[in-house]
Amino acid sequence: MTLKQDYTLIGAGIMSATLGVLLKQLMPDAKIAIYERLDKVAAESSDAWNNAGTGHSAFCELNYTPEKENGQIDISKALKISEQFEISKQFWAFLVKNGLVKTKVPFINDIDHMSFVFGEGNQNFLKNRYDALKAYPMFMDMKHSEDFSEIASWLPLMMEGRNTNEKIAATRMPIGTDVNFGSITRSMIAYLASCDGVKIHLGHQVEDIDKRDDGTWEIELTDLSKDQEKTIQSNFVFIGAGGGALKLLEKSDIPEGEGYGGFPVSGQFLKCNNPDVVLRHEAKVYGKAEEGSPPMSVPHLDTRMLNGERSLLFGPYAGFSTKFLKNGSFLDLPLSLDAHNIYPMISAGIQNISLTKYLIEQVMQSPEEKFEALVKYYPEAKFEDWELITAGQRVQIIKKDKEDGGKLQFGTEIVASKDKTLAALLGASPGASTAVSIMLNLLQKCYPEEIKSPEWKAKLSEMIPCFGRSLITDGVLCKKTREYSTAVLKLEDL
Numbered sequence: 170m171t172l173k174q175d176y177t178l179i180g181a182g183i184m185s186a187t188l189g190v191l192l193k194q195l196m197p198d199a200k201i202a203i204y205e206r207l208d209k210v211a212a213e214s215s216d217a218w219n220n221a222g223t224g225h226s227a228f229c230e231l232n233y234t235p236e237k238e239n240g241q242i243d244i245s246k247a248l249k250i251s252e253q254f255e256i257s258k259q260f261w262a263f264l265v266k267n268g269l270v271k272t273k274v275p276f277i278n279d280i281d282h283m284s285f286v287f288g289e290g291n292q293n294f295l296k297n298r299y300d301a302l303k304a305y306p307m308f309m310d311m312k313h314s315e316d317f318s319e320i321a322s323w324l325p326l327m328m329e330g331r332n333t334n335e336k337i338a339a340t341r342m343p344i345g346t347d348v349n350f351g352s353i354t355r356s357m358i359a360y361l362a363s364c365d366g367v368k369i370h371l372g373h374q375v376e377d378i379d380k381r382d383d384g385t386w387e388i389e390l391t392d393l394s395k396d397q398e399k400t401i402q403s404n405f406v407f408i409g410a411g412g413g414a415l416k417l418l419e420k421s422d423i424p425e426g427e428g429y430g431g432f433p434v435s436g437q438f439l440k441c442n443n444p445d446v447v448l449r450h451e452a453k454v455y456g457k458a459e460e461g462s463p464p465m466s467v468p469h470l471d472t473r474m475l476n477g478e479r480s481l482l483f484g485p486y487a488g489f490s491t492k493f494l495k496n497g498s499f500l501d502l503p504l505s506l507d508a509h510n511i512y513p514m515i516s517a518g519i520q521n522i523s524l525t526k527y528l529i530e531q532v533m534q535s536p537e538e539k540f541e542a543l544v545k546y547y548p549e550a551k552f553e554d555w556e557l558i559t560a561g562q563r564v565q566i567i568k569k570d571k572e573d574g575g576k577l578q579f580g581t582e583i584v585a586s587k588d589k590t591l592a593a594l595l596g597a598s599p600g601a602s603t604a605v606s607i608m609l610n611l612l613q614k615c616y617p618e619e620i621k622s623p624e625w626k627a628k629l630s631e632m633i634p635c636f637g638r639s640l641i642t643d644g645v646l647c648k649k650t651r652e653y654s655t656a657v658l659k660l661e662d663l
């Protein structure tokens with residue numbers, strides 16, 4: 170028998186969980202099924218140990234504010250990401266306030282976000298960045314310093330043993346956050362599982378997606394625990410399979426999915442195992458990526474709050490693996506190559522030789538060489554206090570390009586079918602922090618009429634009070650919005 174449902178969400182990560190909750194809130198009668206190949210929810214990139222847990226708000230991430238050729242700082246991306254994170258916080262506050270998600274310990278914690286740079290050129294860059302951002306309400310609380318003792322009062326661990334003549338600079342935002350994206354995902358899925366008309370199927374791998382003559386989708390699955398094949402029928406499909414999304418998009422055969430390829434980049438972190446050191450650092454401190462290195466390799470020394478326990482992580486160290494998922498297969502990359510994407514993939518490869526070189530160098534580094542990168546940030550670090558852990562797998566988008574043949578992209582992209590019945594999310598950055606805005610964008614693409622209806626607008630404004638308004642220009646709204654989320658999410662200093 171072929172099961173029939175309205176909405177099929179593939180993958181139980183933060184993206185499907187967010188979309189599922191939005192759909193259920195907007196259409197309480199919707200029949201939704203989530204299919205996840207693993208026997209756990211949020212066990213790939215969304216799991217807390219597989220990502221850096223930074224609530225990306227562009228407070229500290231220097232790659233969101235590139236320097237233009239004329240020396241000016243381009244802050245457009247920073248403004249957008251900062252606003253998007255406020256949208257996520259409002260949505261999570263709605264869930265907490267209404268008892269829809271419950272966690273034993275907070276899934277989001279207040280941790281200062283700081284940027285830290287070395288050398289005169291970078292000091293100038295940071296000051297210009299600070300001046301440009303300060304003009305906007307979202308960044309008005311930012312502090313800047315080039316003073317050794319002031320920075321030492323912010324970051325004692327990073328300043329001990331450092332030459333006092335070293336040229337350094339830092340900025341500090343008091344309202345940064347660390348987020349356990351795994352915890353919020355599991356809570357959202359638990360809420361969905363309690364709703365009428367929603368079914369969560371773990372251990373179910375989607376194998377194929379085909380358009381039927383009646384306009385619906387036929388989805389072939391394997392129930393991995395029973396090694397049994399199943400077929401289901403669905404009106405709408407969201408491919409929220411993280412690194413597995415590209416393969417399924419290709420299987421759907423929608424013309425809009427042609428010309429996309431994926432380039433996997435793995436990540437490792439150094440984790441501190443000395444509790445005394447862990448307690449002596451309280452911030453997420455982002456540095457500047459080395460020349461020629463990809464944006465996701467920006468070094469950062471991070472306080473994490475995972476399940477009520479404090480940790481200290483440094484990294485990430487990029488690596489290369491042909492797997493598209495941490496629990497994937499080494500054949501993922503070769504099997505993703507197809508006639509439609511081989512040329513864009515080769516073209517992007519030729520244009521990004523420096524990236525390939527960088528990744529090879531990172532992979533070849535010994536643990537001692539990796540440790541040297543940490544010492545730049547924490548001069549008195551002891552090798553024996555740190556262990557290397559493997560994080561999640563990111564699949565960067567490679568896209569067909571008229572001029573260059575193919576381009577490597579570092580953001581995320583929603584690819585939707587022309588008839589709006591299927592959408593896939595490709596890419597990984599800024600990722601989980603902006604999941605709510607990404608899923609709102611999906612609704613905009615696939616439900617353009619419904620999202621304009623008074624019913625949807627009212628519900629969306631209830632969930633996200635600033636929906637449709639700008640936090641970038643409206644300082645009063647920004648302040649009010651932050652006060653609301655801070656109070657509901659209990660975002661107080663550790």
Ligand SMILES: Cc1cc2nc3c(=O)[nH]c(=O)nc-3n(C[C@H](O)[C@H](O)[C@H](O)COP(=O)(O)OP(=O)(O)OC[C@H]3O[C@@H](n4cnc5c(N)ncnc54)[C@H](O)[C@@H]3O)c2cc1C
Nearest residue numbers: 180182183184206213214215221223375411413436600602
């Ligand atoms: C090293 C690293 C650091 C990061 N740091 C941050 C950060 O600091 N802040 C931030 O906001 N974001 C960060 N991200 C990005 C963030 O983790 C991701 O953007 C986000 O978790 C993606 O969620 P998702 O639901 O799309 O994917 P996932 O969480 O990967 O979920 C996809 C799910 O789909 C399942 N699946 C795959 N194929 C199939 C199939 N065929 N059938 C059924 N199920 C399938 C997978 O098993 C998986 O559970 C980081 C990512 C990495 C790798």
